[in-house]
Amino acid sequence: MLTYTPPHEQDLPPATEKPWLLLLLCLAWLLPGLLGREPLKPDEIIVSDIVRHLLDGGSWSLPQMAGEPWLERAPLFYWVAAGFAYLGQWLGLSLHEGARLATGAWMALALWGVGLAAREQIGRRHGRSAVLILIGCVGLLMPGHSLSGDVAVLAGWGWGIYALALAPRLPFPAGVLLGVAMAVCGLAGSLAEAALLLVLALGLLLFRHWRFQRYALTLIIAMAIALPLIASWPLTLRQVAPAAFTSWYDIYSLGFFGGFAQLRALHPFGYYLSLLPWFAWPSWFLAGATLWMQRDRLHQPRFQLPLLAGGLTLLCLLLSDSGRAGYALLLLPPLALIGAVGLDVLRRGAASFINWFGVLTFGFLALYIWVIWSAMHLGSPARLSERIRELAPSFEASLSIPALVLAVLMTAAWLWAVSRSRTMGRQAVTNWAAGITLCWGLATAFASGWVDARTSYRDFAASLAGQLPKHECVSSENLQSNQRAALHYYLGLNTSRREIHPDSDCRWLLRQGGRETLSAPPGWQEVWQGARPGDRNERYYLYRKPVV
Incomplete structure (x- = not known):
């Protein structure tokens, strides 16, 4: 008897990707923009000054900006950034450049954690799919290369999701990972992010896949690790600076919900709904297409975890008082995990749309950046050259041969990448990720000096x-x-x-x-x-x- 097998149940085509190519693409996305530019406002210059305060002998328990306590975020990211800045001085890097290496380290951890979560939850080959979707998100580009504690929270959140995916198979290691992830969220962000991860862990008890006896061991281990670590900084701050502790507890301790004395909710309606269409593109499109194609399989664990994580995060953002793009980063890992499920069986029309939209968009954008380089260094086109000088009068163009060679190599690599033949859905996200990497690399190679001249306080x-x-x-x-x-x-x-x-x-x-x-x-x-x-x-x- 002949039987029909749905497309998403058929054997997938053999893998053609090479792991080293994914690693190379991630490095090409991560590294440009970390060095060779001044701090941008508002977050980067604030974090740079906090790091300078720490390295000048200030209290590591009390972050200070311009001589005043700065308590909007817990200090873990500042500590790590100060460590990288100290090491960077031995390499001849400026303080803010060395500190920005911490951003690269946290982003690498975030990509690694989301990739492991996809591999554990969905299966082999899907880790790279989730990573490609994540680095292709438009909203991750600037935070992923800036001095901001949001990337540390993102790393903690990604590893927390991985720990929960791992729990049914390895409860004890999962408990350790979950505890550390909660501590990172609490020590780099606020109590709200750590509590969100805890609520996610408890909410999974609604599903049979996580209702097993040893899951309680996972939660107990996680709490035994997370609680002392998270409490260590506030308790130390209370001893060192009681007034600052009171300010943090009352106003900032709950992150996007304010603090215990000034609990805030309901930001101006529509901020995140208007932000996400471009911020989370193309992950939300891929996630939506996957959910529609496999709507009869939403009861599977590979959907339950990211759907619950994304739903809880979106609910918190919509109810919060904060209209801040950095908080929306927490939505990207769940969307990437959902999108990775259906990537290899994505409808040809949807895959073609993303593929050609990305190739044309980033192709024209890259061409325009090359035209800007010509206007800066060759004076042609003349009108654009005059406009560039008008917007940044202090900018003096200087030809950098290494930057030019790197830009040519990145352009050639992109042309090679978009010409390769792969599974249609995987080709779409690969070309999209390669395109956004190319344009970011060209922009940082050619325009960093101009941006400094226009926006820097130097x-x-x-x-x-x-x-x-x-x-x-x-x-x-x-x-x-x-x-x-x-x-x-x-x-x-x-x-x-x-x-x-x-x-x-x-x-x-x-x-x-x-x-x-x-x-x-x-x-x-x-x-x-x-x-x-x-x-x-x-x-x-x-x-x-x-x-x-």
């Missing part, structure tokens, strides 16, 4: 430095956190904030204004005014009070 700080007094008090008005961090990071200047100390007797005042010119306050004389090159929205004024 030139602004150098211009201001010659006007500041050597040993006198300077007060500030209307400076944001990242601006105060930049002044301290580049100049070692801590200002007395007039918002907090209105009666300050400082003889110098630094104010920020907008497009409209500010006049000197009564009794003050303007000494200097300036702005970041090409920035029309922020202008700074330095005043001095005459000696009577």
Whole structure:
């Protein structure tokens, strides 16, 4: 008798991918942008100043930015970044470049954890599928190369999902991994992320696959490891700086829900719903197509874990008071895991859409970046060259042969990658991941100096430095956190904030204004005014009070 086997149950075609090619692609995605550029605002310059405070002998229990406690996130990422920055000094790297290597390390761990989770939950070959989907996500590109504790939380979350996938087979190692993952989430983010991972672990008891006797051992081991580690920092902070501990506990301890004294919920509706269509592309499309194709198999464990993880995360984000893109990173691993299930049997039309959309989009974008390089270094096209100089007047193009050679090699590698023949769904995500890697690599190789000239506070700080007094008090008005961090990071200047100390007797005042010119306050004389090159929205004024 002839029997019919559904497509998703048939034997998959033999693998044609080489593991070393996946590793090479991951490195090509990870490394560009970590070195050779100044800190961006707002997060990078703040983290750079916190790391400088730690390396200058500050308290490792009390992160400080521009002389003030900074408690929005727990300090694990700052500790690791400070360690990399210290080692980077031996290699001749600047502090922020060395610290940014920590971002690469955490992102590598995140990719590894999600890949292991897919391999354990879905099967062999699917680990690489999940990794390709993850690095292809548009929203991961900037956080994955920036100084931000969000990548450490993402790594903890990915390894936590892997631990839960591993629990039915190896309960004891899974408990250890789960405990460490919860500790990373709690020590790099807040109690909310650690609690979310715990709720996910408990929620799996709804499904038969996780209702076995030794699963309780997994949870007990995890809690025995996680609780002491997570509690260690708040308890130390309470001893070192009781006021700072109270501020953290009341305002920041619950992350996207605020703190215990100021519990916040319900952000302006629609933020995450408008963010996710581009932020999580193409993972949400692949996940949606997979769920539709295999809607009769959603009871399988390979769907239950990522669906519950994604559902709990989305619910928390929609109920939270925070409209912050970094929190949405937690949605990407579950979407990548779901998308990986159906990747090899993706409908030809859907796979072709992603494939050709990616090839055309990134192909034209890469071509445009090459045109920008021509405008920067060859002056052609002339109109674009003039516009580039207008937007960043202080930028001086200098031809880098190594960067040019690397860009040519990356372009050639992309052309080779998109010409290879593979299973249609796998070809689509491979070409997409290769395309986004190419464009990011070209942008960092060609435009990092221009971005620094336009957005960095380095030139602004150098211009201001010659006007500041050597040993006198300077007060500030209307400076944001990242601006105060930049002044301290580049100049070692801590200002007395007039918002907090209105009666300050400082003889110098630094104010920020907008497009409209500010006049000197009564009794003050303007000494200097300036702005970041090409920035029309922020202008700074330095005043001095005459000696009577």
